[in-house]
Amino acid sequence: MRLLFLPENHVLPLARLLAARYRFWGPAAKGGAFVFEEIADVSRLRLDYSTTLLPPKQAFLPPREILARIDIETHECRSPARPGKPIALFGVHPCDLHGLAHLDLAMGEPPADAPYWRARKDAFIVGLACVQRCMPESFCDSVESHRAGGPFDWMFTPVAGGYVVELRGEAGEREASESGLFEVAGESWKKNYDETRDRIEKTFSGRRLNLASLSSDLERSFQDGWWEKLADRCFSCGACTAVCPTCVCFDVQDEIAEGCRMAERCRSWDSCLIRNFAEVAGGENFRKLRSERLRHRMMRQGAYLAGRFGLPVFCVGCGRCPHACLGKISPLEAFEHSRKFPIRRYAQRLVEHIKNGVTRHE
């Protein structure tokens, strides 16, 4: 692991250098909140941001994008080229770095998704460590995504007077040396760095889930009536999936464009919470109940996708979905409940046995 030091006043010059070579995305203030967006004027960059409304996922999987253009006369079709330079994401918090890693897995499983990888390929990613909790709803420490991880080229950790930067890979080394803005990390910086990292571990030492059993706990709780109770607070609005850094589900629609000469195949974010998400011709709906849809999302985040990719959990605990949800529904609530489920069931059975005059342990 190679560490360098970047003085505070070198941050903007560095951002300007990157903005010349990449389409530059970063956190900026907008309408009383923070957003992660493409920014032309890098002085808008706000590395002191808490969290953004939407995760940086939209850089590679935009809310709406054209997958193909088809000539209606000749049927000739092509996918749109990537618009120019690759993307640089600057200042990505650890939860969102992990989120990007999970997106890469979902969109990279064969057959890999070409439109995603056109945007993702050659992207330069700069992580930024969190030294304090961004909002009460976040639970990154519960799912252990509060530490640096995922696909970063540089990882910034704030220390007195600037940032200690961990470099990774060929692109990370190259961009650092070509910029000429980094300094060799001296002993005092390293000490400061270790202290900051200790502080991070202390700050994020809140709840911990039993990640080793999470997916089996969840699958065991599948038939629990508790999901219906939880769904009483859900409005099937789909806000939770829209703000999620690891949700990828989408819809595809073909549309007429350019005065009826061309057709466009568009994809847009979809949500497994929306009523007709699993409906087929003939009217059959495979997740008709709101509780079935809510449970499905929690299962995806805690069991299905995690199992598919050999991870303990797919949710990164960013807290955006409970923050955005009218009913304040949090995956943490579901994950923690699933752990209690077998115990509750056992207690229930015990009560039944006692009622029947039998006190037998099973």
Next chain:
Amino acid sequence: MSDAAGSAVDYLPELSTLAAVRPLTAAESLFHLDMPHRALGHHPGQFVQVSLPGIGEAPISIASSPTRPAGFDLCIRRAGNVTEAIHRLKPGAKIGIRGPFGRGVPIDDCMGRNVVIIAGGLGLAPLRSLIQYITDHRSRFKAVTILIGARTPETLLFPDEYGAWRSRDIKVEVTVDVSKETWLGHVGVITNLISRIDVDPDTTVSIVCGPPIMYRFVLRKLARRNLQNDHIYLSLERRMKCGMGKCGHCQINGLYVCLEGPVFRYDRIAHLPEAL
């Protein structure tokens, strides 16, 4: 990462030409398509994404066997936007194709065994691919039985082909839910036919495709005939958008029907609460 980027797949339809249309029932027709640049290269039970520019895409099973050269068949029911529009096309029209997608029927597991094919309604469309394959390689299979159920005699699919199938030493039994006096065949649900056939549990495999409601009854009946779950294959339908395990629409619990299905060995999904 670079691997994924290198072998990534786009959502571009390939051009095919509608060569012929054969009306089958009031709602279903058989469309024969030619791909100019390649053979489709499918396995029985797989599906393609069929599209018309500006109208949309729909997943449709391939209704003909890869053993038949020159093009492929799709049996399409009018059900909405895309399927209605396809029904309005004349021969010579262009149709977009992506695929083939999914896992079809594992032919190797059927070879050298008795095969019982159970088709309800439109379920005969994907199974016709397997049936044609069997008729083209008849000696590789032991006793073959096809059980077909439809609502009425008028909605039976491919009745003009049963004779040819029978002539290849295949037993074809047909039943309808309701009929007029002119119908001389069986009346009643398809499960009744299962009671009437010989099933040797050790050497028989069964492949089932039909409307969602059919599976539970058929499976119960097959269990009563002592057929083990790992000798039963089910072809399942779900909503589909991408066909590539990405859009999430087709999921049954943690499985993607477009990748791991649509044909599943029953013992591999029997424990999934969302499967049937």
